[in-house]
Amino acid sequence: MAVLFFRSAAAQSLTSILLLLAGCRLAAPVAPAAVAGQFQLGDGDRILVLAPHPDDEVLGAGGVLREAVEQGIPVRVVFLTHGDSNEWSFLFYRKRPVVLPRAALTMGTIRQREAVVAAEALGVPAADLTFLGYPDYGTLGIWRFHWGSRPPDRGRLTRARAVPYSTAFRPGAPFKGEEILADLETLILEFRPTRIFVSHPADHHPDHAALYLFTRVALWDLQGEVAATLHPFLVHYPRWPGRKGFRPAEELSPPARLLAGFNWQTRGVNEEEIAAKRQALTAHRTQWRYSASRLLPFVRPNELYGDLAIPQLRPGGAVRLLEDPVGEQAASAANDEEGEASELVDLHGLSVKLARDQVEIGMDLREPLPEGSAVSLSAFGYRPDVPFAAMPKLEVRIEPHAYAVRDQLRLRPRSTAWAATRGRKLMARIPLASLANPDRLFLQVRTSSPRTPLGQTPWWIVELRAAPATQQAAMDGSSTSESTAAAADVKAPW
Secondary structure, eight states, X not given: OOTHHHHHHHTTTHHHHHHHTTTOBXXXXXXXXXXXXXXXXXXXXXXXXXXXXXTXXXXXXXXXXXXXXXXXXXXXXXXXXXXXXXXXXXXXXXXSOOOSHHHHHHHHHHHHHHHHHHHHHHTOOGGGEEEEEEOTTTHHHHHHHOSTTSOOOOOTTTOOSBXXXXXXXXXXXXXXXXXXXXXXXXXXXXXXXXXXXXXXXXXXXXXXXHHHHHHHHHHHHTTTTOOOEEEEEOOOBTTBSOSOSOOTTSXXXXXXXXXXXXXXXEEEOOHHXXXXXXXXXXXXXXXHHHHHHHHGGGOSSEEEEEEEOOOXXXXXXXXXXXXXXXXXXXXXXXXXXXXOOOOOOOEEEEEEEEETTEEEEEEEESSOOOXXXXXXXXXXXXXXXXXXXXXXXXXXXXXTTEEEEEETTEEEOGGGOEEEEETTEEEEEEEGGGGTSOSEEEEEEEEEETTEEEEEOOOEEEEEOOOHHHHHHHHHTOOHHHHHHHHHTOOOOO
């Protein structure tokens, strides 16, 4: 899980991170709903658990794994990383800093061994575990910046540019987006799961968000070959799941700010499964010794899962993805509680509209964007007939009097997209051709200012239903110059 994510953030002003989106409540195209009810595992199920780090498999699906083993249901657990960049827990475990690459690799190997022991506590044999070995704390960076002709990423502590573990699924695989995607697709196609338990798109740990996004693309690529239900589990979210410590009688509930926009389900965990789950967590010794009080709140009489409610955006239609009815009062109260004033650059509204041959994104701030602050909009398209590595991955950075567009860090012409600010309103328009005329769109917004660290919304997915003219242009191979000219002619809506 890398609960260290919170501790590391503390060194960068944890309070600011927690407050940056404090009070935001999500509003999706479907009405808010409470947990829909319990689901049960069935005889025909095949259970795949995708864990960002060793210990996340227990936190998110330890009870599921135990029940599946008891019922004789096939299971497979895949770990995206070895958790080899959790330096604070390593310091606590080793009693000395772990900063050199060789020492970090040793800790990654230790965490792999811990995962094997934890699996035994749940009844899962080591043969059903797979370790991919991609860089801990680096996979969201790979998702954003390392596809196609871009060079591989580098491990934060290991300094490796390819999977460095001989026991990994594919030693030597470069730290690139298409490599992660290929591994996931191979494993999913080989195992053919009916249910996939995976980290959550609203999770504030970058590896957790990244694994969900890669999994989504993998399942779209395998559509028609594998039909599996996604069950995303949340681990890192501000002020959630509440008080620390062991609370075996208190059910886990979704954060209030994530009730809308997600379809939540729960499943019961019996006393035997609770005991097995706790025992499995203690097997992750490097994490347990450091932060048992943060792990134990996930040992409850239920496990909770909530996937995105994905809207279909039709020509002329709009959806509101983010809305904040409590706004500044909640942020102000939180500031008072922490005794710290914070210069908040925060969204309290986010909407998406399909306008002719463009996607229009409207954003509302609590206050006008101060000098030195920025809002970054990520927009990645997907279409089944183009490899995802070849699809544009745009980031529009909006500042008070300027904007810039990049694709995997490469600066693109300003006509690739358009953005502007006016007071508390921000607007961005991206021609569908700049996104390679996608069928689906990933969206996320991040906010930053000189006095506060990065804030973030969940990653959203929107299905696009293009207008006939746009569809025809895509079939005719409309030129980039035509699409950029359309963007250049866009006028501000105010």
